[in-house]
Amino acid sequence: MQFNLEQGVTGDAYKLLTGLVAPRPIALVTSMNEDGSLNAAPFSAYNYLCTDPPIIGMGVTNRPQEHFVPKDTARNIRRTGEFVVNVVTEDLAQQMNICATDFPAGINELEMAGLTTAPSQLVKVPRIEQAHAALECREFTTMEIGRSRIILGRVVAIYIEDKYVDPSGPYVKAEELHAIGRMNGLGAYVKTRDAFISIPRISYAEWKNGKR
Numbered sequence: 001m002q003f004n005l006e007q008g009v010t011g012d013a014y015k016l017l018t019g020l021v022a023p024r025p026i027a028l029v030t031s032m033n034e035d036g037s038l039n040a041a042p043f044s045a046y047n048y049l050c051t052d053p054p055i056i057g058m059g060v061t062n063r064p065q066e067h068f069v070p071k072d073t074a075r076n077i078r079r080t081g082e083f084v085v086n087v088v089t090e091d092l093a094q095q096m097n098i099c100a101t102d103f104p105a106g107i108n109e110l111e112m113a114g115l116t117t118a119p120s121q122l123v124k125v126p127r128i129e130q131a132h133a134a135l136e137c138r139e140f141t142t143m144e145i146g147r148s149r150i151i152l153g154r155v156v157a158i159y160i161e162d163k164y165v166d167p168s169g170p171y172v173k174a175e176e177l178h179a180i181g182r183m184n185g186l187g188a189y190v191k192t193r194d195a196f197i198s199i200p201r202i203s204y205a206e207w208k209n210g211k212r
């Protein structure tokens with residue numbers, strides 16, 4: 001089938017792209033509301049974009065009701081300039097999903113999910129205590145594009161539970177972290193436990209010597 005997104009039905013792009021740009025890492029973002037209370041929500045339109053400087057990007061679609069208002073996360077980041085990306089692993093999957101629920105104003109998603117917080121190193125927004133890794137970010141810029149916001153965050157500090165760090169790098173023991181990925185917009189996820197394959201890079205010299 002062919003789809004022309006320039007003439008397509010609204011919503012097709014979401015359904016098709018979320019199924020094809022997959023698996024996607026999930027950022028469970030903590031940010032601070034106007035009254036100082038905490039907000040938490042997952043975003044899978046998310047990735048690191050470069051490391052020098054260390055920048056992550058996140059796409060947040062405005063809510064369709066009430067004339068397309070920005071989601072709380074996007075508004076909070078614009079106002080305070082800070083947020084934390086908590087890495088979503090297998091053991092946090094259900095709690096992450098609870099944080100995506102559209103609770104009425106004043107209800108704290110973290111409490112509903114049974115999650116607690118721990119102080120961050122450099123930003124005021126705390127990380128989620130149960131998350132095994134977290135990226136402390138300062139807003140680099142927010143681009144308002146159509147009915148969405150693309151947020152670029154500069155990663156200013158990183159927390160990783162000691163047992164997931166190989167200090168020789170330092171590398172992340174990714175095979176042990178058990179991060180999960182999102183596969184579409186229909187509630188499909190992928191686990192990474194026992195799913196790793198190793199494909200070492202090939203130098204040109206090795207290639208010339210016949211390595212495949």
Ligand SMILES: Cc1cc2nc3c(=O)[nH]c(=O)nc-3n(C[C@H](O)[C@H](O)[C@H](O)COP(=O)(O)O)c2cc1C
Nearest residue numbers: 041042043044045059060061071072073100101182
């Ligand atoms: C796994 C998962 C990934 C999501 N990814 C996105 C995303 O990339 N962009 C987006 O706008 N909403 C995404 N959502 C929906 C938001 O999490 C949801 O709208 C949330 O209520 C926003 O909360 P907030 O208003 O507190 O920011 C996702 C939901 C789930 C469950």
